[in-house]
Amino acid sequence: MxxxxxxxxxxxxxxxxxxxxxxxxxxxxxxxxxxxxxxxxxxxxxxxxxxxxxxxxxxxxxxxxxxxxxxxxxxxxxxxxxxxxxxxxxxxxxxxxxxxxxxxxxxxxxxxxxxxxxxxxxxxxxxxxxxxxxxxxxxxxxxxxxxxxxxxxxxxKIELNYVNRAAQLIRNTKGVKIKDLSNKLLISQRKLQREFKDILGISPKHYLRLVRINEVLRLINDNHFINLTHIAYHCGYFDQAHFIKDFKNITGQKPSIFMKDSEHFISRPGLTHYGD
CATH class of the missing domain: 2.60.120.10 (Jelly Rolls)
Structure with missing residues (x-):
């Protein structure tokens, strides 16, 4: 390869x-x-x-x-x-x-x-x-x-703040809703959105999409023998059309094509498993 x-x-x-x-x-x-x-x-x-x-x-x-x-x-x-x-x-x-x-x-x-x-x-x-x-x-x-x-x-001498905690919660929770995120952190949804975007450059919702699709890619890379519908559900998707749209936006291909041509992609989701 x-x-x-x-x-x-x-x-x-x-x-x-x-x-x-x-x-x-x-x-x-x-x-x-x-x-x-x-x-x-x-x-x-x-x-x-x-x-x-x-x-x-x-x-x-x-x-x-x-x-x-x-x-x-x-x-x-x-x-x-x-x-x-x-x-x-x-x-x-x-x-x-x-x-x-x-x-x-x-x-x-x-x-x-x-x-x-x-x-x-x-x-x-x-x-x-x-x-x-x-x-x-x-x-x-x-x-x-x-x-x-x-x-x-x-x-x-910088301590972890609520943006760190918000990002970690997104990585740890497959189906987290942004409004629930702000409630857990005891800050307003508007403040969370603003501070998150100021530091990361994207919204919490956009980051959640990246994290979800990378968990999909991790399962594909690890050769988990479950079909794409099961993978999507495991990663917090309850709508197949929504899953395919996110996948194509982030990888440039539909899931079936990506899996067929995987040698043409550098896809390294990392070692930390989603939900750990």
Whole structure:
């Protein structure tokens, strides 16, 4: 298939902010250019290139090679990514509200785009990346990264707030209603909507759709042998037409076509199971 991805859980103290770490190799044989569709996973990806060859992404209606240290903001529709050569990366997948806690950067500022993270965070971040690339194995990379993230978290002294709790409740509850969410958090629905959008860039309802479809994708990827109707119901859909519409909006394809052509998609919902 031309790609290899391995995922690793963060230590317990980082789990409220970081979904996982991952290392990936793309276009491994590099005999011809490779193009894939990157499926929205409801997270923010910080990708550190470990070799000098990078992928190509479209940004603001033009194609360009991605920077050494790239932050991909929350995306809500599939994006094409092209690999002209062999590309190897190490990455941190942040929960969309978590990157604000660690770096003070609202996901809303990164929505639907990628950016050069060294331009966003400056010389201290570049020094961290240079040190990281000196490590020869992923375990030591993760240890170095966790120490860096925890130091940033400690320096910022930001506590979890109701936006963190709202996002976590959405991830944990398949059929949550937004009005019930605000009642559980003891804040008004309007305030929740405003603050959630200010930090994540999308509404709680839109984020819920991303989370639901990613649980669908997780079940498909894990080869659960239940039909799509059962999967949709398990993930909080009680209307098949609504499920198919959401699925196509987020993946670009109907479920049956997606499953048939799954090798053309980068679909990595993560390690944290919906409802855990």
């Amino acid at each position: 031309g790609i290899q991805i391995k995922e690793y859980m963060p230590r317990e103290s980082l789990k409220p902010f970081v979904e996982l770490f991952w290392e990936g190799s793309f276009n491994i044989n590099a005999t011809t250019p490779m193009s894939m569709q990157m499926i929205p996973n409801g997270c923010v990806e910080l990708i550190i290139h470990l070799n000098d060859l990078h992928c190509d992404l479209e940004n603001s209606n033009s194609w360009s090679q991605t920077p050494d240290y790239m932050i991909i903001g929350l995306i809500t529709q599939p994006r094409e990514v092209r690999f002209q050569n062999f590309v190897r990366v190490f990455a941190i997948r942040f929960k969309p509200e978590g990157i604000y806690n660690i770096f003070g950067i609202p996901s809303a500022l990164l929505l639907e785009h990628y950016h050069d993270m060294s331009m966003v965070l400056g010389s201290g971040f570049q020094e961290f990346c240079h040190r990281l690339k000196e490590h020869i194995n992923v375990v030591s990379m993760i240890q170095q990264t966790e120490n860096y993230l925890l130091k940033n978290l400690q320096d910022r």
